[in-house]
Amino acid sequence: MSENNSGFNSYFGFLMAAIGSAIGFGNIWGFPYKMGTHGGFAFLICYLVLCVFVGFIIMFGELFLGRREQKGPVGTYMMVGKRNNKNFMFMGWLAMLSAVFLMGFYCTLGGYVFKYMIANLGSMFHASWGVNADAATYFTTFVTDQGQAVIWAILFVVVTALICIGGVSGGIENFCKIGMPLLFLILIIMIVKAALLPGSAAGFAFIFKPQWSALAGKSLITTLGSAGGQMFFSLSLGMGAMITYGSYLGKNNNLQKSSITIVFFDTLAAVMAACAVFPAVFAFGLEPAGGPGLLFVTMQNVFDSMGAVGPLFGFLFYLLTTIAGVSSSISLLEVATVSLQELTGKGELKDGWSRMKAILVSSAIILVLNVIVAADGLGGTGMPQPLGFCWLDFFDLFSEGLMMPFGALVMALIIGWITGKDAVLAEATLEGEKFPAINFYMFCTKIIAPIGMAFILLGQIDSFFSLGLFS
Numbered sequence: 001m002s003e004n005n006s007g008f009n010s011y012f013g014f015l016m017a018a019i020g021s022a023i024g025f026g027n028i029w030g031f032p033y034k035m036g037t038h039g040g041f042a043f044l045i046c047y048l049v050l051c052v053f054v055g056f057i058i059m060f061g062e063l064f065l066g067r068r069e070q071k072g073p074v075g076t077y078m079m080v081g082k083r084n085n086k087n088f089m090f091m092g093w094l095a096m097l098s099a100v101f102l103m104g105f106y107c108t109l110g111g112y113v114f115k116y117m118i119a120n121l122g123s124m125f126h127a128s129w130g131v132n133a134d135a136a137t138y139f140t141t142f143v144t145d146q147g148q149a150v151i152w153a154i155l156f157v158v159v160t161a162l163i164c165i166g167g168v169s170g171g172i173e174n175f176c177k178i179g180m181p182l183l184f185l186i187l188i189i190m191i192v193k194a195a196l197l198p199g200s201a202a203g204f205a206f207i208f209k210p211q212w213s214a215l216a217g218k219s220l221i222t223t224l225g226s227a228g229g230q231m232f233f234s235l236s237l238g239m240g241a242m243i244t245y246g247s248y249l250g251k252n253n254n255l256q257k258s259s260i261t262i263v264f265f266d267t268l269a270a271v272m273a274a275c276a277v278f279p280a281v282f283a284f285g286l287e288p289a290g291g292p293g294l295l296f297v298t299m300q301n302v303f304d305s306m307g308a309v310g311p312l313f314g315f316l317f318y319l320l321t322t323i324a325g326v327s328s329s330i331s332l333l334e335v336a337t338v339s340l341q342e343l344t345g346k347g348e349l350k351d352g353w354s355r356m357k358a359i360l361v362s363s364a365i366i367l368v369l370n371v372i373v374a375a376d377g378l379g380g381t382g383m384p385q386p387l388g389f390c391w392l393d394f395f396d397l398f399s400e401g402l403m404m405p406f407g408a409l410v411m412a413l414i415i416g417w418i419t420g421k422d423a424v425l426a427e428a429t430l431e432g433e434k435f436p437a438i439n440f441y442m443f444c445t446k447i448i449a450p451i452g453m454a455f456i457l458l459g460q461i462d463s464f465f466s467l468g469l470f471s
């Protein structure tokens with residue numbers, strides 16, 4: 001490994017960075033709504049089962065591959081191919097392209113969150129740049145104001161790039177070591193505030209009340225599809241983020257415990273986000289929603305209804321969302337950067353472009369994609385739409401819809417059928433650690449996780465093209 005790229009300084013730093021990659025917008029606007037509308041506690045059970053049989057399996061697989069090869073996705077798959085006389089180069093490309101497509105719209109959303117954080121700060125001081133219209137009007141006016149949306153998106157790309165330029169330990173690790181504990185602290189404050197609002201109980205009921213019908217008959221397929229799509233995206237799987245971070249993980253750290261810890265904290269943050277959001281939404285008699293509508297209209301409505309303390313809680317909430325977004329976007333840029341270095345170095349970081357050049361080139365490409373997405377204003381500015389999708393959904397289709405689930409599916413197959421048990425065991429027990437569940441692991445990575453990922457891939461295609469297969 002070369003310049004700036006010598007890994008994390010501490011195991012705590014690694015954990016915070018990996019948990020930071022996992023906790024993102026998906027946890028805050030995806031999980032709570034899906035849980036509320038797909039069976040409450042019944043959804044949570046499906047989600048946890050999928051985490052054990054698919055999420056943990058792939059998380060461990062990515063960390064294992066990255067740490068064994070000590071390389072990013074391109075170098076790792078080249079090495080895995082070489083060891084087995086095969087060519088897995090396409091997997092490296094897939095990882096890099098999914099990262100770029102995902103970043104192609106993630107930063108636009110990040111720009112929206114920045115804007116809302118600053119606007120709520122403005123409202124605290126009754127400034128003219130505060131939130132100055134009702135939530136729905138404010139949002140539509142902002143996203144369709146192309147100049148503004150583009151500038152905030154560019155700012156988000158620049159912040160992400162600057163942190164990565166700071167280096168793996170100097171930038172990414174330091175940001176996450178402070179950001180993650182702060183994020184959990186703000187989540188606790190938001191939950192307490194929401195729980196104390198009169199009428200919040202209906203929100204807790206919306207999230208947690210088990211609707212067992214969600215597990216009966218055909219509904220089970222819908223529930224599993226929704227939980228599976230949410231799970232692999234939320235855990236940052238299938239595009240080499242955990243391979244890349246795994247390559248910075250010390251050989252003396254336990255791979256099994258690390259995987260479990262990341263899955264645990266990501267799920268905890270998602271459930272906590274649900275407890276912070278929906279009790280407040282119901283307390284003010286608002287309609288539950290998902291996606292950008294939840295984050296930018298419903299939640300802003302909540303803060304507008306809170307009276308004098310509203311802007312303070314609004315600022316805290318969007319700060320928390322900013323931390324979640326940035327800690328994810330830096331992991332995506334890191335994947336793109338390292339992959340580009342390795343591609344130009346024929347699998348070797350040291351022979352390819354410098355880290356700085358790779359960061360600048362990937363950021364420039366990502367910036368261009370985000371200019372398109374931001375200018376499109378979620379399809380509200382009259383720009384031509386590809387295949388009938390708004391540009392955000394179009395890029396999302398490639399990354400979250402197709403490439404990521406496909407990448408995770410193939411990776412599980414490679415570990416199960418090609419890399420094999422002995423190699424997994426050798427890497428996971430380097431320091432004499434026990435791996436009592438190795439047979440369970442191998443069974444899952446050979447059979448259960450690939451079936452699960454194939455099902456999730458189908459579910460993603462179904463939901464993007466509204467085919468109705470799962471409903």
Ligand code: PFF
Nearest residue numbers: 022024025026234236241328
């Ligand atoms: N896990 C992030 C979220 O929940 O928003 C999204 C993500 C980040 C996916 C990084 C993949 C990745 F590599």
